[in-house]
Amino acid sequence: MSKSIDQVFVNAKQWLLSWLAGSPTWLIQVASILINIFMLLAVFLTLFALISVLERKILARMQNRYGPNRVGPFGLFQPIADGIKMLIKEDIVPERADKIVHFLAPVLLAAVAILTLGVIPYGRNMASFTIDGGILFFFAVGSATELAVFMAGWASNNKFSMLGAMRAIAQMFSYELPLIITVLPVVMVVGSLMPDRIVAAQAEYTFGVVPRWFVFTPWGAAAFILFFVSGLVESNRTPFDVPEGESEIVAGHMTEYSGFKYATFFMAEYLGMFAVSGLAATLFLGGWHAPARVLEIVPSYIWFFLKLSVLLFVYIWLRGTLPRTRIDQMMNIAWKFMLPMAFTCVIAAAVWHYAGRGLRGWLWSLFVIAIVYSALSIVLDIRRKFAPRVYRFAE
Amino acid sequence: MSSAAFVIIAIFTLAAALAAATLRKLMHAALSFAAALVGLAAFFFLLGAEFVGLALVFIYIGAVAVLIVFTILLTRRDVGEDRGFNWAGVIIALAVFCGLTWSILATQSISIVAPHIRALTVKRIGEALMTGYVWPLQCVGVLLTAALIGALILVMEEKR
Amino acid sequence: MTPTLQIFLIVSAALFSIGLLAALSRRHAIFILIGIELMLAAANLNFIAFWRFAPQPHQPTGVMFAIFSIAISAAEAAVGLAMVIAVYRHYHTTNVDQLNQLKG
Numbered sequence: 187m188s189k190s191i192d193q194v195f196v197n198a199k200q201w202l203l204s205w206l207a208g209s210p211t212w213l214i215q216v217a218s219i220l221i222n223i224f225m226l227l228a229v230f231l232t233l234f235a236l237i238s239v240l241e242r243k244i245l246a247r248m249q250n251r252y253g254p255n256r257v258g259p260f261g262l263f264q265p266i267a268d269g270i271k272m273l274i275k276e277d278i279v280p281e282r283a284d285k286i287v288h289f290l291a292p293v294l295l296a297a298v299a300i301l302t303l304g305v306i307p308y309g310r311n312m313a314s315f316t317i318d319g320g321i322l323f324f325f326a327v328g329s330a331t332e333l334a335v336f337m338a339g340w341a342s343n344n345k346f347s348m349l350g351a352m353r354a355i356a357q358m359f360s361y362e363l364p365l366i367i368t369v370l371p372v373v374m375v376v377g378s379l380m381p382d383r384i385v386a387a388q389a390e391y392t393f394g395v396v397p398r399w400f401v402f403t404p405w406g407a408a409a410f411i412l413f414f415v416s417g418l419v420e421s422n423r424t425p426f427d428v429p430e431g432e433s434e435i436v437a438g439h440m441t442e443y444s445g446f447k448y449a450t451f452f453m454a455e456y457l458g459m460f461a462v463s464g465l466a467a468t469l470f471l472g473g474w475h476a477p478a479r480v481l482e483i484v485p486s487y488i489w490f491f492l493k494l495s496v497l498l499f500v501y502i503w504l505r506g507t508l509p510r511t512r513i514d515q516m517m518n519i520a521w522k523f524m525l526p527m528a529f530t531c532v533i534a535a536a537v538w539h540y541a542g543r544g545l546r547g548w549l550w551s552l553f554v555i556a557i558v559y560s561a562l563s564i565v566l567d568i569r570r571k572f573a574p575r576v577y578r579f580a581e
Numbered sequence: 582m583s584s585a586a587f588v589i590i591a592i593f594t595l596a597a598a599l600a601a602a603t604l605r606k607l608m609h610a611a612l613s614f615a616a617a618l619v620g621l622a623a624f625f626f627l628l629g630a631e632f633v634g635l636a637l638v639f640i641y642i643g644a645v646a647v648l649i650v651f652t653i654l655l656t657r658r659d660v661g662e663d664r665g666f667n668w669a670g671v672i673i674a675l676a677v678f679c680g681l682t683w684s685i686l687a688t689q690s691i692s693i694v695a696p697h698i699r700a701l702t703v704k705r706i707g708e709a710l711m712t713g714y715v716w717p718l719q720c721v722g723v724l725l726t727a728a729l730i731g732a733l734i735l736v737m738e739e740k741r
Numbered sequence: 742m743t744p745t746l747q748i749f750l751i752v753s754a755a756l757f758s759i760g761l762l763a764a765l766s767r768r769h770a771i772f773i774l775i776g777i778e779l780m781l782a783a784a785n786l787n788f789i790a791f792w793r794f795a796p797q798p799h800q801p802t803g804v805m806f807a808i809f810s811i812a813i814s815a816a817e818a819a820v821g822l823a824m825v826i827a828v829y830r831h832y833h834t835t836n837v838d839q840l841n842q843l844k845g
Contacts, residue, residue, distance in 0.1 A: 287612065319635050319703050326635040329643025333615060336650055340608060355647065379703050587744045591752050598756055598779055602763035607771060614775050621782050628793045633807050637785075640811055645778070645818045652771060652822040656829040670766025678758035682751055691746045695794050701801055706808075714805055721812045728816035732823035
């Protein structure tokens, strides 16, 4: 029974495709691909609408307000109203802007975000497409984000846009290194770049209780935290929303965008956030696996989306809690702390593997990480401890 | 390997490359260069070398293209547009193309269709890199480090 | 009709010629770099095509060569662009025709 509920979407797709039985193979292939694309867009655009209203409501609760509550029950129709408003707004293109590049930038950004979502498995046998180098695909396609942001900033022909794009590229480049290097230990331990295999490797339970998710190993926990913070930066969220800091540079690379193009930017940002958190859940939190054997009755996709929502809640929570960081502090921590720690995770994973993947490996890798962490914090702190506080201003 | 996909990719790649070589605005040329490399990566996918295609996109779109547009911004005073155009170059390029095409078409032994191959998984590439190609891999590592340091020294502000 | 090795080689030759065109006919240093990158890309396409059409089974030599060539061309682009910036600092131009100080 639970098996059939678990596979209900896979079976529904098979049933739809069975209507085409007898037609040429390429037609069935195209239909299968189209169904996958449609489902991907339907699910994640709904999630986007839902999260955008939930974010406002949760933020409001954190600030002792109500948040949107007029449109529909509990204000849940707010995204529809927003969408209509965005659609009927005038689309202003600056006179001196580079029209083609100005138009292409949001399109490229949204396309990249949707493509990266495609490799993540949402449930048992549920991934939009499987490719041998899935993780590499995620980062290869995701690296086009920087070019898209640059295109937006340059084509707008506005100094705020250009400044925002420069900041965005600087921080994305710096944090892409820890983001990718923290994935390496997982890939090393599993021995595959395929998301499906990585999820399958986290299937069992130690002592029958603790699931074998990588986040429960010392190197996995450290890598997960580093990955999460880097993901926060990559999706330009508070506290790392320097590129679009409203109080400094209007809206960064989105300054000259209005109407539906602005909505596309907004959507791409959220889809990118889903993609990074989905990858974090896949790599470290066991993907669609249940946290305990008894709970395996619950369908796999529900577990995946639960984990995703927990991560997204943390994103919103951080946004409601932390102030914006200064860009030089952000760069400092990326190069001086996060990058060495990411390399340490790789070494600790190797230690864990060669010490037998058991309790001994667990302790040894914890030892490695603890030593590097304390050494780094001492080295980074030494100069600052007795120095007078220096204020820096823009020159 | 379908011919329709081949034709589409070939037209896209060559058009983007031609735009990269001839457009007047530097920034447009750099973006067309990125598009041409996406087409090339699609060719690699078509030929079954997925890993190389992904690596190409990763390195070129993620790093080299951004580096090029940054350089354009940093050397902005006299650019924006490139006026000089040397027509002798066109003739030489055409001559080279005709010569290459003639020699390719004249060689009968290469008009073959692709044989069926075992899929080239990332695992096989990794094994090859870690066994037979360890020395080249290490040398590339040294070369990249040297290039990194060299590029940094070149662009550092000179001390008076 | 499935594409044969010849057609791939012709596409690669066309890509190479376009790169040559950019390298020879433009005066801007960055265009010349783009042209060189295009030529290297054409060479990579050749490596992959020859690997794909070679009699099977065999080692993935062509693929290896392409991977190393991509890495090396990335290093070359970094150093080349750094040189463009360094030259621009000295001469305030990136037009290669005006960089003629060694001319007698």
